[in-house]
Amino acid sequence: MSTSPVDIARTASLASRTLKAVSGADRNAALTAVHAALAKSQDAILEANQKDMQAAQKLIDAGKMRQSLAKRLFLSQSKWDGMLEGILDVRDLEDPVGKVTLATKLDDGLDLYRLTCPIGVLLVIFEARPEVIANITALALKSGNAVILKGGKESTNSFSAIAKVVSEALASTAIPPGAVQLVETREDVSALLDQDQYIDLVIPRGGNELVRHIKENTKIPVMGHADGLCAIYVHSDADVEKAAKVVLDAKTDYPAACNAVETLLVHESAATTVLPKIASTLLQAGVSLRCDPVSKAALKSSTLDPAHKLILQEATDQDFDTEFLELTIAVKTVSGLDEAILHINAHSSGHTDAILTESKETAESFMNRVDSAGVFWNCSTRFADGFRYGFGTEVGISTNKIHARGPVGLEGLTIHKYQLRGNGQGASDYGAGKRAYLHQKIENVEI
Amino acid sequence: MSTSPVDIARTASLASRTLKAVSGADRNAALTAVHAALAKSQDAILEANQKDMQAAQKLIDAGKMRQSLAKRLFLSQSKWDGMLEGILDVRDLEDPVGKVTLATKLDDGLDLYRLTCPIGVLLVIFEARPEVIANITALALKSGNAVILKGGKESTNSFSAIAKVVSEALASTAIPPGAVQLVETREDVSALLDQDQYIDLVIPRGGNELVRHIKENTKIPVMGHADGLCAIYVHSDADVEKAAKVVLDAKTDYPAACNAVETLLVHESAATTVLPKIASTLLQAGVSLRCDPVSKAALKSSTLDPAHKLILQEATDQDFDTEFLELTIAVKTVSGLDEAILHINAHSSGHTDAILTESKETAESFMNRVDSAGVFWNCSTRFADGFRYGFGTEVGISTNKIHARGPVGLEGLTIHKYQLRGNGQGASDYGAGKRAYLHQKIENVEI
Numbered sequence: 001m002s003t004s005p006v007d008i009a010r011t012a013s014l015a016s017r018t019l020k021a022v023s024g025a026d027r028n029a030a031l032t033a034v035h036a037a038l039a040k041s042q043d044a045i046l047e048a049n050q051k052d053m054q055a056a057q058k059l060i061d062a063g064k065m066r067q068s069l070a071k072r073l074f075l076s077q078s079k080w081d082g083m084l085e086g087i088l089d090v091r092d093l094e095d096p097v098g099k100v101t102l103a104t105k106l107d108d109g110l111d112l113y114r115l116t117c118p119i120g121v122l123l124v125i126f127e128a129r130p131e132v133i134a135n136i137t138a139l140a141l142k143s144g145n146a147v148i149l150k151g152g153k154e155s156t157n158s159f160s161a162i163a164k165v166v167s168e169a170l171a172s173t174a175i176p177p178g179a180v181q182l183v184e185t186r187e188d189v190s191a192l193l194d195q196d197q198y199i200d201l202v203i204p205r206g207g208n209e210l211v212r213h214i215k216e217n218t219k220i221p222v223m224g225h226a227d228g229l230c231a232i233y234v235h236s237d238a239d240v241e242k243a244a245k246v247v248l249d250a251k252t253d254y255p256a257a258c259n260a261v262e263t264l265l266v267h268e269s270a271a272t273t274v275l276p277k278i279a280s281t282l283l284q285a286g287v288s289l290r291c292d293p294v295s296k297a298a299l300k301s302s303t304l305d306p307a308h309k310l311i312l313q314e315a316t317d318q319d320f321d322t323e324f325l326e327l328t329i330a331v332k333t334v335s336g337l338d339e340a341i342l343h344i345n346a347h348s349s350g351h352t353d354a355i356l357t358e359s360k361e362t363a364e365s366f367m368n369r370v371d372s373a374g375v376f377w378n379c380s381t382r383f384a385d386g387f388r389y390g391f392g393t394e395v396g397i398s399t400n401k402i403h404a405r406g407p408v409g410l411e412g413l414t415i416h417k418y419q420l421r422g423n424g425q426g427a428s429d430y431g432a433g434k435r436a437y438l439h440q441k442i443e444n445v446e447i
Numbered sequence: 448m449s450t451s452p453v454d455i456a457r458t459a460s461l462a463s464r465t466l467k468a469v470s471g472a473d474r475n476a477a478l479t480a481v482h483a484a485l486a487k488s489q490d491a492i493l494e495a496n497q498k499d500m501q502a503a504q505k506l507i508d509a510g511k512m513r514q515s516l517a518k519r520l521f522l523s524q525s526k527w528d529g530m531l532e533g534i535l536d537v538r539d540l541e542d543p544v545g546k547v548t549l550a551t552k553l554d555d556g557l558d559l560y561r562l563t564c565p566i567g568v569l570l571v572i573f574e575a576r577p578e579v580i581a582n583i584t585a586l587a588l589k590s591g592n593a594v595i596l597k598g599g600k601e602s603t604n605s606f607s608a609i610a611k612v613v614s615e616a617l618a619s620t621a622i623p624p625g626a627v628q629l630v631e632t633r634e635d636v637s638a639l640l641d642q643d644q645y646i647d648l649v650i651p652r653g654g655n656e657l658v659r660h661i662k663e664n665t666k667i668p669v670m671g672h673a674d675g676l677c678a679i680y681v682h683s684d685a686d687v688e689k690a691a692k693v694v695l696d697a698k699t700d701y702p703a704a705c706n707a708v709e710t711l712l713v714h715e716s717a718a719t720t721v722l723p724k725i726a727s728t729l730l731q732a733g734v735s736l737r738c739d740p741v742s743k744a745a746l747k748s749s750t751l752d753p754a755h756k757l758i759l760q761e762a763t764d765q766d767f768d769t770e771f772l773e774l775t776i777a778v779k780t781v782s783g784l785d786e787a788i789l790h791i792n793a794h795s796s797g798h799t800d801a802i803l804t805e806s807k808e809t810a811e812s813f814m815n816r817v818d819s820a821g822v823f824w825n826c827s828t829r830f831a832d833g834f835r836y837g838f839g840t841e842v843g844i845s846t847n848k849i850h851a852r853g854p855v856g857l858e859g860l861t862i863h864k865y866q867l868r869g870n871g872q873g874a875s876d877y878g879a880g881k882r883a884y885l886h887q888k889i890e891n892v893e894i
Binding site for chain 2: 369
C-alpha cells in the first residue's frame with residue numbers, strides 16, 4: 001500500500017487514467033470478482049468486525065460511546081448478505097459511461113459528440129458502517145472512477161479486512177492497482193484535501209459539521225448534503241385522511257433519516273379542520289408536537305382527546321430551524337401558500353419539501369417556487385431516496401446547486417467529454433463568405 | 448443600489464426566488480426591453496466608454512497600461528452592434544428552464560419528474576471588455592438566474608452606464624429588482640466570496656491566477672477554466688496536407704485564444720515524413736518552432752528551406768508547460784500513441800487535445816484515453832467553442848471535472864429539481880409483503 005497522502009493521491013490519479021479506458025464488461029467482471037472474494041472471506045471479515053465490536057464495548061462501558069453507534073458498527077449476517085447482494089445489484093445497472101448525450105453535425109464530415117465519462121478520482125469520507133465500503137467501491141468501479149476511502153475510525157478493523165480482500169480480488173482483473181485505496185487517519189484526510197491536482201471530487205457522507213469543515217479546507221469540489229430539514233405544508237383544501245397518513249409516514253417511518261419531516265406548516269383555515277386529525281395520529285404514535293400559539297389554540301379548542309391536549313408543547317423560534325431526527329415535530333400556522341413558501345425557502349435545508357392540497361394549481365405553484373432538491377405533492381418526504389427513485393442505488397443525497405442535486409446515483413459520478421471527428425477542417429474555413437456551420441442534430445448515433 | 452456586499456448578496460438571493468417562477472415568455476420580454484433600452488442609450492454609453500478610454504490613454508502615456516488592453520476597452524460601433532444583436536440571439540435560444548430530463552412512474556399515481564431549473568445566484572467576475580456585461584446579463588436572465596457582476600476596473604464608466612440602463616429597463620418587466628447588480632471594487636468581491644449562504648456559483652472569466660485565487664478564497668463552487676494548454680499529436684500515418692492545414696489553423700487562427708495549440712507532438716516516424724511540411728507551413732506564417740533534439744535533427748536533415756532551418760529554436764522542458772498565446776509552438780517527438788497520451792495527460796490543461804491520424808482505431812484509443820474536455824480527431828483545436836458547437840453562445844469553457852466541462856452554454860447555468868406527484872402515499876406502504884415500486888419510464892410527459 002502507498003504511504004504518504006501525496007503518493008496515495010498520485011497513485012489514484014494514475015490508476016484513474018487507466019480505469020477510464022477499461023470497458024464496461026471488464027468493470028463488471030471486477031465487481032463479480034470482488035463479490036466472490038468477499039463471499040469467500042466472510043469468516044475473516046466478520047472476525048475483524050468482532051474486534052471492532054469488542055473495542056466498542058470497552059468504550060461503551062467507559063461511557064465514551066453511545067450504544068446506537070455500536071449497532072451501526074455491527075456487521076450482522078443480514079447486513080453482510082445485503083452488502084454482497086448490493087455489489088451485484090450495482091454491477092447489473094446500466095453502464096453510466098460512454099453514453100452519447102449530444103450529437104451534432106457541425107458540417108459534412110465534422111461531427112460533434114458529447115459522451116459521458118468518469119470524473120476521475122473520488123475521495124469518499126463516510127461513517128462507521130462497515131458495509132458502506134463495499135457499496136462505495138462498487139459505485140466507484142462501476143462508474144470508472146478511482147476512489148480513496150476513509151471510513152469512521154470505530155470500524156478500522158472491519159474496513160482494513162474488507163479493503164484487503166478487495167485489493168487482492170482486483171489484482172486479477174483489468175482494474176489497475178491503486179484504483180481503490182483506504183486511508184485510516186484524519187491526518188491523511190487533511191493532507192488529501194490539499195491534493196486538488198489529483199483528486200477531482202470529495203464526497204463527505206456525514207453531518208452538517210463534517211461537510212462544512214471539508215468545504216472550508218479544500219479547493220476540490222465537494223458533493224455532500226448538509227442536512228435534511230424537511231417541511232410539509234398542509235393547504236386549506238388538504239384531504240384529512242391523506243394528510244394524517246402522509247405526515248405520520250414522513251415523521252415516523254424512520255425519524256433519524258434526512259428525509260423525515262421536521263416542520264409542519266398549516267394553513268390557518270386547516271388548523272381547525274385538518275390539523276386535529278394529523279395531531280391525534282402523530283400523538284398516538286408517540287410524536288411530540290411543538291406548536292406555535294395559533295395551532296396550539298386551535299388544537300386546544302378542537303375535539304382532540306383531552307389527554308393529547310395536555311401534552312402539546314410550545315414551539316420556540318429555534319424549533320423551526322432544528323433537524324430533530326427523533327419523534328418531535330414543530331407546527332406553525334401560516335396565512336396561506338405564499339407564507340408557507342417564504343418560510344420553507346428561508347428555513348428548509350433545500351432537501352425535500354411537500355405540499356398537501358387537492359388543487360393542482362396550488363401544487364404547481366408550490367413545486368415551482370419552493371427552491372429545494374425535492375418538491376412533493378401529496379406524498380411523504382420519505383420517498384426522497386435513490387432506491388425509491390429507481391436509480392438502483394445512491395451515493396448520497398445532494399443539496400448542492402450544481403452538478404447533482406437530490407438523490408445521486410451513478411450518473412452523479414460521471415461528467416462528459418466532447419469528441420469532434422473531422423477530416424482536416426480548420427476554424428478559419430468558416431465565417432463570412434466561407435463555409436457555414438450546419439448545427440444539425442445527428443439522429444442515429446453510430447460511433 | 449444596494450450598499451454592503453452582504454446586502455447585495457441577500458438582495459440577489461431574494462430576487463432569484465422570484466425569478467425562478469418567472470415564465471420563459473416574461474424572461475424573453477425582459478431581454479427585449481433591455482435591448483431596446485440599450486439601443487436608445489447608445490450615445491450616453493459610448494460617451495461613458497470615452498471616459499474609460501481617456502483614463503486608459505493617461506495610463507498608457509505613463510507606461511502603466513499596455514495598448515492591447517485599451518483595444519479591448521474600446522466599445523467600437525461594431526462591438527456595440529454585436530452586443531445588441533447578442534442579446535436578441537440569447538433571447539431566441541430554447542428556454543433552458545423547465546425541461547423534463549427524467550420521468551418515472553414509481554407506482555400508479557406516484558410519478559417522479561426531474562425538471563431543469565435555474566441555479567440561483569451567480570457571481571460573475573469578468574474582464575474589461577465592456578460588451579461582455581450585456582452578454583452575461585442576457586445569459587443569466589434567459590436561464591432565470593440572478594447575477595452579481597464585477598468587470599475589470601478599467602471599464603468602470605462603461606459598466607456603470609450599461610448597468611444603469613439595464614436596471615431601469617428591467618424595472619418595467621417581470622424581472623425582480625436586484626436580479627442584476629454590479630459591484631465595482633475588489634473588496635466587494637472578497638466580501639461576496641464569503642456569502643455562500645446566498646451565492647450558488649462563482650464564474651471567474653480570466654486567467655489561471657484569478658481562478659486559483661478565487662478557489663482558494665471561497666466555499667462557493669467555482670466554474671472557471673484555468674488555462675488552455677492544447678496539444679496536437681501527429682501520428683505516423685497522418686495525412687501530410689491535412690496535418691499542415693490543421694496545425695496552421697490551430698496555431699495561427701487566433702493565437703491568443705485558449706483553444707489555440709501550444710504543443711505539437713510528432714510520432715518519430717512522422718518527424719521525417721509529415722513534420723517538414725507542417726514546419727515549413729508554420730514558419731512561413733511567422734511561427735517560431737521550439738524543437739526537441741530529435742525533431743530539430745529531423746528538420747535539419749529534411750528538405751526544409753535552408754533559411755527556415757536557420758531559425759529553428761531549441762525547446763526547454765518549460766516550453767512544454769507553457770501557454771504561449773502567441774506565434775510560438777513547442778515540438779516534441781514521441782515513440783508512439785502511448786507516449787503522446789502520457790505526455791498530454793501529464794502536461795495539457797485538460798482543455799482540448801487533438802490527434803491527426805488516418806486510423807479510426809488509433810483515433811478512438813486517443814479520444815478514449817486522453818482526459819480532456821475536448822478530444823478531437825483530424826480537426827483544429829480552435830473548434831472548441833460554444834458558438835461553433837451550436838450552443839448559440841457560451842458562458843466560458845470549463846476545465847472542471849464536475850457540473851459542466853468544455854464550452855458551457857445556457858445548460859451549464861441550470862440544475863434540476865425532482866417533483867414527486869402522489870395521492871397520499873407513504874414510504875411505509877412499500878416493501879416486503881406490501882406494494883412494490885414499478886419504476887417504469889413515462890413515455891409521453893404531460894405535466
